[in-house]
Amino acid sequence: MVQQRVERRARVVIRFAGDSGDGMQLTGDRFTAEAAAFGNDLATFPSFPAEIRAPAGTLAGVSSFQLHFADYDILTPGDRPDVLVVMNPAALKANLGDLPRGAVLIVNVDEFTPRNLAKAGYAGNPLEDSSLEPYTVHQVPMAALTAGALEPLGVGRKDADRSKNMFALGLLSWMYSRPTEETERWLRSKFARRPEVAEANVVAFRTGHAYGETTEAFAVTYEVAPAVLPDGTYRQITGNTALAYGIVAAGRRSGLPVFLGSYPITPASDILHELAGLKRFGVTTFQAEDEIAGVGAAIGASYGGALGVTTTSGPGISLKSEAIGLAVMTELPLLVVDVQRGGPSTGLPTKTEQADLLQALFGRNGEAPLPVVAPRSPSDAFDVAVEAARLALTYRTPVLLLSDGAIANGSEPWRLPEEDALPDLTVTFATAPNGSEADGTDGRFLPYLRDPETLARPWAVPGTPGLAHRIGGLEKADKTGDISYDPANHEFMVRVRQAKIDGIPVPDLEVQDPDADVLVLGWGSTYGPIGAAVRRLRAAGHLIAQAHLRHLNPFPANTEAVLRSYRRVVVPEMNLGQLAFLLQGRFCVPVDSITKVSGMPFGAAELAELLGPYVTKEEVPA
Amino acid sequence: MVQQRVERRARVVIRFAGDSGDGMQLTGDRFTAEAAAFGNDLATFPSFPAEIRAPAGTLAGVSSFQLHFADYDILTPGDRPDVLVVMNPAALKANLGDLPRGAVLIVNVDEFTPRNLAKAGYAGNPLEDSSLEPYTVHQVPMAALTAGALEPLGVGRKDADRSKNMFALGLLSWMYSRPTEETERWLRSKFARRPEVAEANVVAFRTGHAYGETTEAFAVTYEVAPAVLPDGTYRQITGNTALAYGIVAAGRRSGLPVFLGSYPITPASDILHELAGLKRFGVTTFQAEDEIAGVGAAIGASYGGALGVTTTSGPGISLKSEAIGLAVMTELPLLVVDVQRGGPSTGLPTKTEQADLLQALFGRNGEAPLPVVAPRSPSDAFDVAVEAARLALTYRTPVLLLSDGAIANGSEPWRLPEEDALPDLTVTFATAPNGSEADGTDGRFLPYLRDPETLARPWAVPGTPGLAHRIGGLEKADKTGDISYDPANHEFMVRVRQAKIDGIPVPDLEVQDPDADVLVLGWGSTYGPIGAAVRRLRAAGHLIAQAHLRHLNPFPANTEAVLRSYRRVVVPEMNLGQLAFLLQGRFCVPVDSITKVSGMPFGAAELAELLGPYVTKEEVPA
């Protein structure tokens, strides 16, 4: 055995890249689980190709998984990989641009055949020219080594090929001194019903590990110590799963059955999938014929006293907008989840974006206000789902929750909440009349008599004796809820619906302010990149304040005051400046926009650079 | 015959009110035609009850028609009637609140039976108590007089009852010294196929006229001289009809067949009805199964080289939003008409509102910019329809035209355009390749190669040899239009689509400025009320500037400069302040909002009062 050097690292970014069929997501997920179990802080960024599996070996078919893990708390999946593992030429071509000089490149050479090189659009073989000189390249015949190791088991070459991702995982596990037992246990349980497959994968994994240990190719291994995170119990979680759990928790804490009406759409479908498996929590999932039926059924369920939920992505919100307006008018609780993706139209289904903010606020006919909230990270999606449900139930209103592709599929450690620490969402249904008849006798039910504090109307569910009433989408008369064409009533009702939403008390915007005169303000999944960029700037000696909005409508009461207390407010967004526009429109305070609409999140370095001119008081682009 | 006094009046506001079955709209329309033919300037405001005919005699069933006519150019249908004609107690009850002291009230007493009074919710008979003292009341047994006059013709009481509206028309025609021959001719031609009905109506009309002339009840008749309008030929027109004609004209001027895909909805349906009758102009109307199919078919027709149009109201826009996004992405010309009504949800279908502005701008997933235009008055709808079609055809983009209920059903004199004076909308389809192959050979067609000036892409219609290509809703590669998941391409395309719309040259905002430091800025149908209010304020010696936006996106290039040149900018709107928000969001210039959301237009006096504090530099409501 060769004597290797062990180096300590504070943080590492690894990217696995290969063909869609190469199992890169699985490999990345498993490495993430290892890092999590080891106690590192981490953040991940899976990147899928278009929805359809492209022909093997082509650029369009490349799938990758990036993992950032560290011995301290980190905020993003990392900008550029320290280590890139590529399973074929297309993966190399698609990812090389992101690799910084000096990085480690591990290449599965077996796939670098003339045919595959051509498919990836290479004229020559990059392994044979000088193009990879800036990197530390390890050429590993992963396929051949795996096949060799599996031959004794009687596994044919084709089947062996399917395990080469475990070879890669074994090699990387060795490089980063990860414990291996858990992965072997996991493989055996994953393929419990096909032990020969489990065995083959375990062997491939061990082979990769042994390859690192025994060859002289790798002079150094690394250690990334566990991160010292706040006390608590942690797990790794993706945004879609956290969101689904948040919905389950909201059902629990409210005591209401959860009804999800949904239609599959990338990247929201996994929430449906997740909840479909949680029937034991009293969750009903209804895969509707379309988005309109999905939200319609959720409204029907809410009307019946359930927590009605509908999940979708941008195009689905467009379709649901009329029905959401109905929920505004009928003042029924409804949780609407939009996992934003690249737009407009069908756009870029597998890419991330934040361009549905203004649609969330204004995408309905007439004055149809509703609360809008957004999680900042995968684990935050849990809390925000609970908060959205709380708003919906308390104020009897549809609530729009804006997640996005980066949150949905990204993962990070989550400090687990205790159930008792979650807010109590208990709802009181109306059970008795609340008004009197014209002749003064008691016993009349007024479905639009409002709670003086919340302005919420009573929720009287069918089956309640004495409270039978009718609701609908035509303008309602104050208190009685009858149809009303009276101008003064309409004026009143439009304003009261607006006042109900505007009056929702929202926690103050908290600012992290090291005496700065520039504020960077964000919302949603830019939290990580903004935080990381701000750290860099502060590390470089600049003063910059940071705040992040969870509530986009209504804004926290101190928002305007916060905005006005800075010389400059800069809003980085993955759109053309929607929050900036919204802030200016509401408060008439000038706001600077930093925008990116490429389907990819901001990188920390990229954003630090873009923010630089503001803090250095250089001439800032107008 | 009694000797009556004749007084000259500059302007008169008459309101006819009765049960939905009483023919008030017809009566009003005919009086309007008389006023128009006489040369008065005029504006009308029909007010329908809810869509369903309510039980006869109830408040919900009251239908009214208000007409403002004058010897000078007027701007609104008038705030409060000088003369109110009521056909039953419900009509009195529903309209009395609008009547100023001293006004004339003409009552069809025959309907003031205990039963009808009860139906209208009157405890006693208002004709018998003092409640009508502030008015000059004329109690006329219209039904009985009509029946009496028709008895010799052998017309029964019930049939006679149907003609009592013509009695009212006759009486009013006499009061305002209108010529009568034309109305008689019109009645005979309208009922050409049922001469006995024509005769009955003519007799009723004459009876009403004679009643005025012969009884002593009416001491005064009035004359309203013809208005001195600019030279030209005029007709009276409603907004929906003008809009339909504008679409026909756009078809003519572009040389393209017009294809309307639409689904009926109040108050937009009449545009469909109107165009369905204009097939001779090469107009195809397709009543689709829903709004989505309506816009979908219009997109299909545009793709095939027609001028695709879709018409609807607010809830329909909500439903169409996904498909409009497709037109944004595929960059196809499309004219989308939204005749706004009271919202949210089903709202108040027969009432007017301007609350879809932000939906028009932002109601789509992703960054999906498109031009938005709005007519200011019924006749202006013609020009704005032509302009919207011009934008759609020139820039290959969907265009949203925001009309509203007041414009749609209101009418005014229209100075007729000459066809030659209309803009030339000739379109050039692509007929030849515009690019070269990768290998340099010519003959490739690039469907997303843009015109450097307009940034519009070529419009190559199926059937053109050599230009076969594919378009769709996924992000397109620059120039080739192939599907592209490339981040840099997406970034570029999002920005170029925005730049295309932002770069549309729009005529400068014109300001009528008598040296003022306050600007009142409006859009859409508030033009009339704003103009009338401004006149009042100026008449009272105040200085106030006025401007009106036809283009809501992009704004005229001088908008910001205009806004910044006033101490205060006030925006009156029939919503909760959407244009004000938009202006602040875009330009970060503080704007004051005056809002009304009652389903009714601003009155001139009401608005003058609301504007008052701004011009008098009093303390203004914050």
Next chain:
Amino acid sequence: MSAIDLGLPTIGGLDLIPAADGPQKAKDFTSDQEVRWCPGCGDYAVLAAVRSFLPTLALRRENTVFVSGIGCSSRFPYYLDTYGFHSIHGRAPAIATGLAVSRPDLSVFVVTGDGDALSIGGNHLIHALRRNVNLTILLFNNRIYGLTKGQYSPTSEVGKVTKSTPKGSVDAPFNPVSLALGADATFVGRAMDSDRKGLTTVLEAAARHRGASLVEIYQDCPIFNDGSFDVLRKPDKSESRVITVRHGEPITFGTEGRWAVVRRGFGLGVAPTAEVAPADVVVHDATDHELAFALSRLSDQGLDHAVFGVLRQVSRPTYDDLAREQVRTAVDAGGADLRALVHGTDTWTVHDGTVTAAVR
């Protein structure tokens, strides 16, 4: 009492719904809202029939819900003193599905029009039928858009002159019964607004049917489509046209059963009963899908014949029963431990800077 005893499993459409405490009257189901249809509108007759048939179901009034879309007919819920939801155009079946799935203790009716159900709402309708959600759907077919003042609808006859088709419509109408049968509806019936008895019989069978029942109701709109069904009402014309079917009975109609329905190839035809051997008279079997389809084809847009009664009624598991069953089974199996869910399989604990992996 169900109109047809098919010897089906005993779970009925209303079995899970609490029974009324005592007898009810039509008046009990009458709300305080003024009824607002045009004079002579067929909707009045249907309303009266529904108000008087609801008490016969003997359910607690508050456990009855009427969900409607938009249209004249969709105002229906306001006039009943039950729970009601006047929703948006075409979406009532979707909303009612969510309600029915989450609330087995409610009797859920859907009220819709030919435009609401078959134009904008066509997809939700066929999916509700296919899924067999426990809903009773009343489709008011006046062959016109009433509320929007008279455009043709997907059931209007070809050539119909309306506001939107001044030269006559050119699209072939749906046959709603055929469409429902094509969508695998388990209950399809038809009735006439003015035929209180026939309407009540079909409505009752529909309400008691477990699963989605579609009842097409021919309804007159005297304002925009006056007399559209007159040939089926006026005795001189209707007697050779109106065919009423009853499960298990030979299909004859007209005065003293003058006409009989007979087979014609794979379809059906009509012949004078006197000229037909009794064995050749078709006997109605509501469980026979192909027969029901053939019967639906007897009715055409010209109304030469129109088949009334329960055309099809079969038993098939309902979506809502099965969906609830899955949830109930899962709940009963236990394990709904939020803490366990949230923790998942791989956790680690940080305590004073020390990390302990806890993997299950």
Next chain:
Amino acid sequence: MSAIDLGLPTIGGLDLIPAADGPQKAKDFTSDQEVRWCPGCGDYAVLAAVRSFLPTLALRRENTVFVSGIGCSSRFPYYLDTYGFHSIHGRAPAIATGLAVSRPDLSVFVVTGDGDALSIGGNHLIHALRRNVNLTILLFNNRIYGLTKGQYSPTSEVGKVTKSTPKGSVDAPFNPVSLALGADATFVGRAMDSDRKGLTTVLEAAARHRGASLVEIYQDCPIFNDGSFDVLRKPDKSESRVITVRHGEPITFGTEGRWAVVRRGFGLGVAPTAEVAPADVVVHDATDHELAFALSRLSDQGLDHAVFGVLRQVSRPTYDDLAREQVRTAVDAGGADLRALVHGTDTWTVHDGTVTAAVR
């Protein structure tokens, strides 16, 4: 050449479309785009069949348009060197309707999936069929949502375990052929992705049919619903299941016509041909609506039998022909005078302050 000569009026589906200048090959219809389906996807076979059948229509290539929705199958247009529109989910029939109505000189194909056509797009589909718009609709039925990675669809069999139905789906699927027949489709056919000959025959008849033709194509999705139609492919299993119908021919199937289709009440059944009197073997008549419906019921979700071929083909005026005819008649009648339109009947003229009424 149409597969069935029904002696119908001679206007064919393609009659108004310019003919190609010379012979064409499959290659001519192949675009420069890389085909991106999973290895083994049934879509490849259909693409190959379409590329090679298009030249037989002998139309100018640029006068052919493929409009699709969203789904794996809806990528189809990219791979053909014709005009193509990859639109939004479920709306292709609506978009194609607008195109077909305004452009009689185009051959318009719609490509859609079971989710695209029958879930979100169900309403547009049935309306296109009812209206009989001149479209050829290829419905790729893989009984799964492929593009979104494996949720059940409205054609999935009950109990199907998918990502969204971990305990099995509980909704009864549509029978797409029954649904189309219920919607009064004038042409309904079915074929199998892998059966090049059968597929070509049905596609060609569909393209030549004037009006809306729906072709359901059973298509394998090896990734999310592998082998779903294997029982109809594997000779040992398929022989008692695959029933191919041809207009005017007795319906027998299996090796040497071992099985025959016979009447069973109002429906159909299968019997060993040897045990059936030749006169009792049902003869296919594509013009018989009730027979087509009965045939559609022979195919069930379990695939015990599946009927292929042209199940129905009848002639009925198309929406687009009639709509264009109305416009043409109006245009030909003249009077399209914009000035006259704008002026209307009542105008007045102002000249130097003097008003003259000019009423026509």
